[in-house]
Amino acid sequence: MSHKRIPKRRAAMAAGGVVALGAAAILLPNANASQDGGSSDDAAAAPRTLKAADASDLAARLAGLLGDSFAGSYYDSGARQLVVNVVPGDNNQVVVQAEKAGAKVREVDNSMGELRGGAQTLKAEAGIPGTAWAIDPRTNKILVTADSTVTGDRWDRLESTVDGLGSGMATVRKSAGTFKTFASGGDAIFGGGARCSLGFNVTAGDGSPAFLTAGHCGVAADQWSDAQGGQPIATVDQAVFPGEGDFALVRYDDPATEAPSEVDLGDQTLPISGAAEAAVGQEVFRMGSTTGLADGQVLGLDATVNYPEGMVTGLIQTDVCAEPGDSGGSLFTRDGLAIGLTSGGSGDCTVGGETFFQPVTTALAAVGATLGGEDGGAGAGDAGGAGAGAGEEGDAGGAGDAGDGGAGAGDKGDTGDAGDAGDGAPVGAGDGSGLTG
Numbered sequence: 001m002s003h004k005r006i007p008k009r010r011a012a013m014a015a016g017g018v019v020a021l022g023a024a025a026i027l028l029p030n031a032n033a034s035q036d037g038g039s040s041d042d043a044a045a046a047p048r049t050l051k052a053a054d055a056s057d058l059a060a061r062l063a064g065l066l067g068d069s070f071a072g073s074y075y076d077s078g079a080r081q082l083v084v085n086v087v088p089g090d091n092n093q094v095v096v097q098a099e100k101a102g103a104k105v106r107e108v109d110n111s112m113g114e115l116r117g118g119a120q121t122l123k124a125e126a127g128i129p130g131t132a133w134a135i136d137p138r139t140n141k142i143l144v145t146a147d148s149t150v151t152g153d154r155w156d157r158l159e160s161t162v163d164g165l166g167s168g169m170a171t172v173r174k175s176a177g178t179f180k181t182f183a184s185g186g187d188a189i190f191g192g193g194a195r196c197s198l199g200f201n202v203t204a205g206d207g208s209p210a211f212l213t214a215g216h217c218g219v220a221a222d223q224w225s226d227a228q229g230g231q232p233i234a235t236v237d238q239a240v241f242p243g244e245g246d247f248a249l250v251r252y253d254d255p256a257t258e259a260p261s262e263v264d265l266g267d268q269t270l271p272i273s274g275a276a277e278a279a280v281g282q283e284v285f286r287m288g289s290t291t292g293l294a295d296g297q298v299l300g301l302d303a304t305v306n307y308p309e310g311m312v313t314g315l316i317q318t319d320v321c322a323e324p325g326d327s328g329g330s331l332f333t334r335d336g337l338a339i340g341l342t343s344g345g346s347g348d349c350t351v352g353g354e355t356f357f358q359p360v361t362t363a364l365a366a367v368g369a370t371l372g373g374e375d376g377g378a379g380a381g382d383a384g385g386a387g388a389g390a391g392e393e394g395d396a397g398g399a400g401d402a403g404d405g406g407a408g409a410g411d412k413g414d415t416g417d418a419g420d421a422g423d424g425a426p427v428g429a430g431d432g433s434g435l436t437g
Contacts, residue, residue, distance in 0.1 A: 046102075047079070047081040047082070047099075047102060047103060047104040048081065048082075048102035048103075049079070049080040049081060050075075050080055050081065050082060050102070051080070051335075052075050052077070052279050052282040052283070052333065053276050053279075053333070053337060055073075055075045055081075055082040055279055055282075056075075056276065056277050056278075056279045056282075058082050058101060058102060058103060059073040059082055059084065059103075059279065061101070062084055062097075062098055062101055062103060065097060065098075065101070066084075066086060066094050066097065066098060068087075068111065068112075068113065069086045069087055069088060069089065069094040069111075070084070070085070070086065070112060071085035071086060071087050071108050071110065071111050071112050071115075071137070071140065072084075072085045072112055072115070072135060072137030072140070072280075073085060073103070073137055073279075073280075074137045074138050074279065074280035074281040075279040075280065075281035075282050076104070076281060077281055077282065077283055077297070079104075081103070081104050082102070082103045082104065083103070083104045083105075083106055083137075083138075084098050084103040084104070084105055084106070085106050085107075085108040085137055085140055086098060086105055086106070086107055086108070087107070087108060087109070087110075087111045088107055095107070108140040109140065109168060110140050110141065110168065110169060112135075114169070115135045115140075115141075115142055115169070116135070118142050118165045118169050118170060119133060119135065119142055119304070121161065121164070121165060122142070122144065122161060122162075122165075122170075122304075123304060123311075125157075125161045125164075126157060126158050126161040126162075127306055127311055128146075128150060128154050128157065128158055128306060129149065129150075129179075129306050129307070129308055130146060130147040130148075130149040130150045130154075130178065130179055130306060131144065131145065131146050131147070131150060131158060131179075131306045132144075132145045132179060132303060132304060132305040132306065132317070132354065132356070133145065133170075133303065133304055134299070134300025134301065134302065134303035134304070134317045135300060135301075135302070136280070136299070136300055137280055138280065138281070139171070141168065141169060141170055141171055142165070142169060142170040142171075143170070143171060143173070143299075143300060144158070144162055144170055144171065144172045144173070145172075145173055145174075145175050145354055146158055146172060146173075146174055146175065147174075147175045147177060147178045147179045147346050148174075148175065148176060148177060148178055149178055150174075158172065159172065175346045175347070175353065175354055176346070176347070176351070176353075177345075177346030177347040177348075177351075177353050177354075178346055179305055179306070179307060179344060179345060179346050179354075180307065180308065180344055180345075180346070181214070181216045181246075181307060181309075181327055181343065181344035182288075182290075182322050182323060182324050182325065182326045182327040182342060182343075182344055182345070189213075189224050189225065189226055190224065190225050190226075190227070190228045190229075190230070191217070191220065191221030191222070191223055191224040191225065191232075192220055192221030192222075192223075193221075194217060194220040194221050195228075195325065196213055196214060196217035196220075196224075196327050196328040197213065197288055197289050197325070197326060197327060197328040197329035197330075197342065198211045198212075198213050198250075198328060198329075199211065199212040199213050199214075199328050199329060199330045199338075199341040199342075199360070200212050200261065200263075200272060200275075200330055200338050200341075200360065200371060201259035201260060201261055201262075202249070202259075202261075202364065202369040202370060202371050203369060203370045203371075204237065204249065204251055204367075204368070204369050205367075205368035205369060208251055208252070208255050209251070209252045209255070209257045209258070209259040210234075210237065210249055210250060210251040210252060210259070210369060211234070211249075211250050211252075211259065212247060212248070212249060212250075212341055212360065212363055212364075212367075212369070213247075213248050213250060213327075213328035213341065214241070214246050214247065214248065214327045214328035214341055214342060214343055214358065215239045215240045215241030215245060215246040215247045215248045215358070216241045216242075216246055216309070216327065216343070216344075217239075217248060217327060217328050218236045218238070218239025218240075218241070218247075218248025218249075218250065219239045219241050219248075221236070222235060222236050223235050223236070224236075224250060232253065233252060233253055233254070234250045234251060234252045234253055235250065235251055235253060236248055236249075236250050237249045237250065237251045237367070238366075238367050240366065241309070241312065242307060242309050242310030242311055242312045243310070243311070243312065243313070244312075244313055244314055245312065245313070245314050245315075245358055245362060245363065245366070246312050246315070246341070246343040246344075246356075246358045247341055247358045247362070247363035247366070247367070249363075249367040249369060261273075261371060263287050263330050263332055264287070265287070265293060266292075266293075270332070270336055271336050272332065272336050272337070272338050272371065273335075273336050273337065274337055274338070274371060275337060275338040275339070275360040275361050275364060275371050276333070276337040276338070276339060276361070277339075277359065277361055278298045278301060278316045278339050278340065278357075278359065279298060280298050280299065280300060280301060281297060281298060282297065282298045282333070283295065283296075283297060283333070283334065284296060284297065284298055284318060284320060284331055284332070284333060284339055284340075285320075285331070285332055285333070285334065286318075286320045286322060286326070286329060286330070286331050286332075286342060286355075286357075287329050287330050287332075288322060288323075288325065288326030288329035288342060289325055289326065289329065290322075290323050290324060290325030290326050291321065291322065291323050291325075291326055291349045294320050294321050294322070294349060295320060296318050296319040296320035296321070297318060297319055297320075298316060298317070298318050299317045299318055299319055299354075300316075300317035301316055301317075302314055302315075303315045303316065303317040303356060305343070305344065305345075305356050307344060312343065312356075314358075314359065314362060315343055315356040315357060315358060315359070316331070316339070316340050316356065316357040316358075316359055317354060317355075317356055318331075318354075318355050318356075318357065319352065319353075319354070319355070320355050321347065321348060321349035321352055321353065321355065322342055322345060322348075322349070322355045323348045323349055326342050327342050327343070327344070328341055328342055329341070329342040330342075331357045331360075338360045338371055339357070339359070339360060340357030340358055340359055340360055341357060341358040341360065341363065342355070342357055343355075343356045343357055343358050344356055
């Protein structure tokens, strides 16, 4: 039986949106090279140099090994080392164990249990629209962010709740923008008046072709087209937003559709080999139809955001810029691992801001899909396994809440995001991301 191959443009949009980037040469000369620092006995206790995915794996193992003494971890991208926070108490052996495993150890005051407890207090007492929080392992505190709408009594309530957590538990910062889902009108994929970007092509549990995108897009419309006013090409199967995530599984209507696992960078594509958990401090890249290619770092895991539509938990917090039209787009690593789906945030690609992403591993597990047709479903599994470690730090994350911002979803006409190919400025071309020439 002959298989119909969907047009290149459509396949590419399903992996983050197409944007003309000119000479977007991928510079990955050492992407897959081993970065493990030597194996001499003299260096056995010295911190190892690791790729971010390997650091996440080590973090996951140390979280289990150290138990209550583990207080989160993060990836030092400059030194290429995993930094592990420990609360040693009376057991100094935990430091020795972590060092022997190859991590750089830092003793801290706040345990993971205390930080998670603080995040739960914020969720119960300060679930205010326009706020977000995540555990920051680099400061060993909960980082609380309030957007420009949090003023007056709401600001006083937030400040009082943070003060009640105790000294040294949390810090509050103001954001100039407003937390919202990145929705916009335009010419990308369309449904019910909404415009969104597709994230990654996947294989549904029954073997049929599908893709992941933002949940606030999935609740905005049941059917999606690759042209405004065009015939639908895919139908929403599952969608979550707000609540425990922001993701949707959308099935292609033609079961013979070939949906390659790749991200289109303009004049070439980056193959996606699997999914992985994010690690705080990790370098990541985002592709969106409005702003093209942008890069930055992971700031926090298990973050909570209070969008206008409600609270959303379990997100990745980054400093990667995004704008209306980028929702649902792909977040990935230099060496081709899927990390997240664009959810929302504040700011833009001129002034910057905070952005939040749905972890791909969580979405794959929830919908029962696999990435790129690989066995074992969320291929993420493995790469991500590691991630868990980071995740742990992530836990650190703010279990937060999201409740407010996403107008996107609510306003059907607004909620979508992803722009169309060629629709955005070639941000990646000169942003120093390392992925472009």
